[in-house]
Amino acid sequence: MKTVRIGNGCGFWGDNIDAPILLAEQVRLDYLTLEYLAELTMSILALQKQKNPEAGFAHDFIDVLERLRPLLHSQPQMKIVTNAGGMNSASCAVQARAILNQTSLHARTVATVAGDDLLTRLDELLTQGHALTNLDTGEPLESVRSRVVSANAYLGSRPIAEALSHGASIVITGRVADACLTVGPAAYEFGWKWDDWDRLAAATVAGHLIECGAQVTGGLWCNWQDAADMANVGYPVAEVQSDGTFQITKPPGTGGAVNNETVSEQLLYEVGDPARYLTPDVSADFTSVRLLETGPNTVAVNGARGRPATDSYKVSIAYRDGFTASGTLAVFGADAQTKAKVCGQMILQRLERVGIKPEHRLVETIGQGACAPGVFSPTGAMEVMLRVTIRDSRLSAVERFTKEFAPLVTSGLPGVTGYTTGRPAVREVFAYWPALLDKSAVQAEVVLYRQGDITRQRVT
Amino acid sequence: MKLADIAHGRSGDKGNHANIAVIAYTPAGYAWLRKNLTADQVAAYFAPMRPSRVERFEASNLLALNFVLYDVLAGGASRSLRIDTQGKTLALALLQMPIEISENVAAMKRAQPKEVK
Numbered sequence: 043m044k045t046v047r048i049g050n051g052c053g054f055w056g057d058n059i060d061a062p063i064l065l066a067e068q069v070r071l072d073y074l075t076l077e078y079l080a081e082l083t084m085s086i087l088a089l090q091k092q093k094n095p096e097a098g099f100a101h102d103f104i105d106v107l108e109r110l111r112p113l114l115h116s117q118p119q120m121k122i123v124t125n126a127g128g129m130n131s132a133s134c135a136v137q138a139r140a141i142l143n144q145t146s147l148h149a150r151t152v153a154t155v156a157g158d159d160l161l162t163r164l165d166e167l168l169t170q171g172h173a174l175t176n177l178d179t180g181e182p183l184e185s186v187r188s189r190v191v192s193a194n195a196y197l198g199s200r201p202i203a204e205a206l207s208h209g210a211s212i213v214i215t216g217r218v219a220d221a222c223l224t225v226g227p228a229a230y231e232f233g234w235k236w237d238d239w240d241r242l243a244a245a246t247v248a249g250h251l252i253e254c255g256a257q258v259t260g261g262l263w264c265n266w267q268d269a270a271d272m273a274n275v276g277y278p279v280a281e282v283q284s285d286g287t288f289q290i291t292k293p294p295g296t297g298g299a300v301n302n303e304t305v306s307e308q309l310l311y312e313v314g315d316p317a318r319y320l321t322p323d324v325s326a327d328f329t330s331v332r333l334l335e336t337g338p339n340t341v342a343v344n345g346a347r348g349r350p351a352t353d354s355y356k357v358s359i360a361y362r363d364g365f366t367a368s369g370t371l372a373v374f375g376a377d378a379q380t381k382a383k384v385c386g387q388m389i390l391q392r393l394e395r396v397g398i399k400p401e402h403r404l405v406e407t408i409g410q411g412a413c414a415p416g417v418f419s420p421t422g423a424m425e426v427m428l429r430v431t432i433r434d435s436r437l438s439a440v441e442r443f444t445k446e447f448a449p450l451v452t453s454g455l456p457g458v459t460g461y462t463t464g465r466p467a468v469r470e471v472f473a474y475w476p477a478l479l480d481k482s483a484v485q486a487e488v489v490l491y492r493q494g495d496i497t498r499q500r501v502t
Numbered sequence: 503m504k505l506a507d508i509a510h511g512r513s514g515d516k517g518n519h520a521n522i523a524v525i526a527y528t529p530a531g532y533a534w535l536r537k538n539l540t541a542d543q544v545a546a547y548f549a550p551m552r553p554s555r556v557e558r559f560e561a562s563n564l565l566a567l568n569f570v571l572y573d574v575l576a577g578g579a580s581r582s583l584r585i586d587t588q589g590k591t592l593a594l595a596l597l598q599m600p601i602e603i604s605e606n607v608a609a610m611k612r613a614q615p616k617e618v619k
Contacts, residue, residue, distance in 0.1 A: 177559075236555075262512060264512070303525070307525065308512070309563065310568050312515065312521060314559075314570050315559050316568055317561075329562070329564075345563075366583070404584065406584070406585055410582070413595065414548070415587060417548060418595070418598070425579050432580065474578060
């Protein structure tokens with residue numbers, strides 16, 4: 043029986059840059075997927091593109107592709123599906139094309155999936171009556187419209203499958219639902235119909251399990267003491283069958299672990315109602331799947347059920363929301379926590395002395411339960427980390443704030459240390475605005491980049 | 503005893519909301535969780551972090567309960583001032599919850615791991 047082997051070598055932009063190369067060296071893959079786009083990554087990419095029309099995609103992917111070149115020769119069947127295109131899939135494709143052109147890989151086709159970027163269409167959509175109301179708060183988009191920097195629909199798997207059907211061996215998307223990097227290849231390989239809800243749900247489960255890379259192969263596992271050699275953790279491979287059943291595994295000889303515990307922890311990661319996991323392709327029922335350990339570091343997953351997809355795409359909008367900075371100092375001594383709090387207040391009082399009262403401010407003592415503030419009683423630790431953070435609409439206020447940490451090394455309390463990395467960096471804040479949009483308002487498009495030739499295909 | 507004696511878990515974010523999966527080691531443990539670990543209890547445990555409400559979902563196929571804590575992340579990934587902006591640690595925080603189980607405790611604990619080569 044035909045098995046499609048889909049490995050994921052990147053769980054987010056910032057993941058281990060060697061992982062995709064190691065994964066492709068360690069096992070035979072039909073598809074290598076690489077996931078780069080967190081919820082707010084698009085806002086950063088949008089601003090990069092504003093400054094430089096050729097920027098705005100996950101440039102790490104180009105470095106990875108360059109390093110993967112020998113493996114594209116030794117594993118000629120292996121295709122790459124990635125959302126590295128970000129806000130500028132076209133530019134990413136041109137650079138990927140250039141790498142292929144330099145070698146005997148020049149006959150291979152690069153494809154992009156476009157149509158997710160709604161930024162230039164935003165006013166048109168609002169005029170047409172698409173309110174893009176905030177899913178969490180119910181507010182209309184008008185309240186932040188002037189501050190919007192990016193707006194993208196999460197596209198589904200069909201344009202990815204379409205690109206593959208035109209012979210693409212590298213598919214570069216912008217915003218798609220993460221699981222679609224897996225569902226698209228599976229649906230294409232097995233010729234699944236787009237109303238075959240159970241199979242689409244099964245592949246969605248597979249995609250969800252591997253999309254965060256090593257989080258299903260031992261990363262974050264509660265019983266981490268039982269995972270061997272985590273420094274060399276293997277990245278995940280989903281071995282998918284035509285009926286949608288699949289196995290999750292990792293390359294032999296790698297570290298980490300794949301078992302019912304690691305798989306069930308990841309299955310529920312970032313999930314709301316597990317009976318209704320919504321993607322553009324399907325409403326997948328995670329409560330229907332059965333997990334079975336079938337061998338060392340191998341878990342079989344079957345029984346997935348799906349229901350029809352909804353009529354809308356999820357849209358992720360980012361808007362400017364001021365500036366933030368955060369600084370830390372170590373505080374040592376028997377009364378470390380009290381001293382840290384006093385030092386934190388000193389920083390805020392010195393700001394007030396020059397007329398700055400930050401709109402949002404927080405003093406934390408790391409080491410005293412700051413990760414779940416108020417849930418745990420202080421432990422009376424001998425040392426804590428003071429962390430002071432502010433967010434404010436005024437850049438000047440945040441810049442001034444960053445200058446108030448160093449003075450505590452001499453004018454603060456005894457036991458203050460650890461000021462070695464210079465002033466904290468100021469970062470612009472982009473707030474997240476989730477919304478829904480009728481699918482009929484979005485037209486996905488596949489663009490094929492063959493050597494010396496670019497053609498466009500509308501996806502129906 | 504703590505919840506961690508009979509369950510493991512993982513947490514993450516959805517905007518300003520967090521989800522916490524609590525997964526029992528055994529069917530007996532799941533039966534106990536299902537009866538005793540209510541949404542109200544979880545809301546009370548995290549009350550200092552002021553969730554607006556807590557919803558509980560069941561996934562008996564995984565021996566798991568999934569809790570969604572709404573508006574608990576002080577603004578979420580980019581806006582929150584907290585060190586843990588994405589609620590990544592909340593599962594471990596919940597697993598520290600003290601629990602009292604009077605009978606059948608041995609049937610709820612994790613079996614010794616198999617040797618995997």
